Amino acid sequence: MNNHDHIPADIEQVERFLRKEMPPEEREAFLDRLATDGELQQVVEEMQLLSIGIQEAALQRNLDQFHKEMPALRPAKRNVFSTRRVAAAAVIIVASALAFWLLLNGGREEKLFTSYYQPDPGLPTLMSSADNYEFYQAMVDYKSGEYEKAIAAWDALLQQQPANDTLSYYLGSAWLANKQPAKAITYLEKVAANTNSSFVQDAGWYLALAWLQQGDKEKAKAALEKTQHRRREELLQELRR
Amino acid sequence: MPSATGNINDDLEEFVGAIRANEEKVLKQFYQQNYPMVEKFVLDNSGTIDEARDIYQEAFIAVWRNIQLGRFQLRADSSPQAYLFKVAKYKWLDHLRATKRNNLVPLSGDEEIEELPAEKHGRIEAIKSSFSQLGESCRELLERFYYLKQSMRTIAAAKKWTEATAKNNKYRCLQHLRDILKNKKPNH
Numbered sequence: 160m161n162n163h164d165h166i167p168a169d170i171e172q173v174e175r176f177l178r179k180e181m182p183p184e185e186r187e188a189f190l191d192r193l194a195t196d197g198e199l200q201q202v203v204e205e206m207q208l209l210s211i212g213i214q215e216a217a218l219q220r221n222l223d224q225f226h227k228e229m230p231a232l233r234p235a236k237r238n239v240f241s242t243r244r245v246a247a248a249a250v251i252i253v254a255s256a257l258a259f260w261l262l263l264n265g266g267r268e269e270k271l272f273t274s275y276y277q278p279d280p281g282l283p284t285l286m287s288s289a290d291n292y293e294f295y296q297a298m299v300d301y302k303s304g305e306y307e308k309a310i311a312a313w314d315a316l317l318q319q320q321p322a323n324d325t326l327s328y329y330l331g332s333a334w335l336a337n338k339q340p341a342k343a344i345t346y347l348e349k350v351a352a353n354t355n356s357s358f359v360q361d362a363g364w365y366l367a368l369a370w371l372q373q374g375d376k377e378k379a380k381a382a383l384e385k386t387q388h389r390r391r392e393e394l395l396q397e398l399r400r
Numbered sequence: 401m402p403s404a405t406g407n408i409n410d411d412l413e414e415f416v417g418a419i420r421a422n423e424e425k426v427l428k429q430f431y432q433q434n435y436p437m438v439e440k441f442v443l444d445n446s447g448t449i450d451e452a453r454d455i456y457q458e459a460f461i462a463v464w465r466n467i468q469l470g471r472f473q474l475r476a477d478s479s480p481q482a483y484l485f486k487v488a489k490y491k492w493l494d495h496l497r498a499t500k501r502n503n504l505v506p507l508s509g510d511e512e513i514e515e516l517p518a519e520k521h522g523r524i525e526a527i528k529s530s531f532s533q534l535g536e537s538c539r540e541l542l543e544r545f546y547y548l549k550q551s552m553r554t555i556a557a558a559k560k561w562t563e564a565t566a567k568n569n570k571y572r573c574l575q576h577l578r579d580i581l582k583n584k585k586p587n588h
Contacts, residue, residue, distance in 0.1 A: 170571070171567075178549070207469075208412075208520065208523050208524055208527060209527055209546075209577065209578075210523075210546045211465060211468060211469070211527075211572065212523075212524045212526075212527025212528050212530075212531060213526065213531055213542050213543065213577075214422065214468070214544040214546050214547045215461055215465070215528055216527075216528045216531045216532065216543075217422075217543045217546075217547035218422070218427075218461060218464060218547070219461065219528075221424070221427065221428075222431060222457050222460060225427070225428050225431045225432060226431075226453060226457075227434075228432075229432050229433065229435060240502065241480075256588070282433070282436055309426065315588055318414075355438040355441060356487070357438075357441050357485055357574075358440075360440075360444040361440065361444075385446070387444060387446065388444065389443070
């Protein structure tokens with residue numbers, strides 16, 4: 160590389176314009192010229208597209224990295240004997256034992272509920288930002304099984320944003336996890352009926368499970384029939400037996 | 401907070417500014433916080449995890465591009481999170497329709513998203529592909545200037561060049577990129 164290139168003045172000026180580095184007077188004069196100068200319009204468009212293309216190439220590489228560093232959405236393959244895995248295994252053993260006990264002793268709806276119910280895993284909470292702080296703090300409580308704390312925080316937020324489907328969905332999930340299906344149903348019904356919500360399928364699934372826990376097989380079936388959840392057919396077949 | 405019905409917040413303008421400036425922390429948060437919802441949606445609608453990732457990155461870049469070009473309108477009934485989800489959802493349903501998979505959810509008019517004209521989109525894709533053919537030093541220089549928004553003075557200091565050399569080198573790299581583009585697409 161050497162120092163002997165001639166850089167067209169227009170290009171430098173266009174770049175200062177695109178980077179918003181022009182003082183107001185110069186910018187105004189430039190905009191006046193741009194309105195009538197077709198050649199300049201072409202240079203601006205070309206430089207803008209070059210800038211976007213170069214940035215997107217860099218961004219794409221960063222997105223791949225962000226994805227690799229994503230907080231785990233599902234259990235990762237890690238050290239078999241880590242404390243967390245041992246704790247998780249203990250929870251599963253206790254839950255399975257409880258499920259088995261209920262299968263022997265509970266009603267059919269309750270048995271099905273126990274076989275099929277797993278609490279929604281919640282959203283990743285590592286990357287909270289200031290404006291979402293309360294929401295994600297409550298998500299930490301939810302994931303730790305502190306359902307009442309999560310419910311109190313999300314309930315307060317829902318007062319401010321009554322149409323927020325994320326809040327309604329997680330309030331329903333938290334009430335259900337807290338073994339209060341009647342309260343869960345009021346929130347889940349709202350989300351399951353909102354076809355614009357990204358939670359619509361899961362809300363329908365948990366709504367059906369909440370009705371099952373209430374012992375109402377018919378309402379559970381009706382909720383299942385409206386959802387496209389991947390386990391819908393499996394549970395519907397059980398309910399039709 | 402991820403929501404299809406969230407409200408505009410005081411930090412929205414700051415957020416848009418940070419995305420325009422490619423602030424890594426903000427981009428990473430925005431990317432990682434919103435992916436799970438899109439993955440759920442794609443998996444619930446006949447997709448795989450790999451497809452969820454691809455469609456999400458495509459949507460993320462489309463949203464980023466619209467923010468860069470000032471095409472994302474700040475509205476009281478919208479939020480960047482909802483906008484990103486909407487774009488991803490639209491792209492996935494469009495993909496399902498194109499591949500004619502089962503369980504198609506019909507697209508309603510309000511789910512359509514505004515995208516760049518195909519001709520401009522094609523030019524940007526050609527630029528990206530040509531950029532990958534540049535030498536490493538040119539790629540670094542152009543990325544520092546355009547993506548990291550570094551000044552020529554900062555770049556010159558980092559590379560131990562004079563500012564004039566940095567400017568000339570950047571111009572030469574840009575010319576090289578244009579040459580690759582011309583050879584690739586004689587009509588442009």
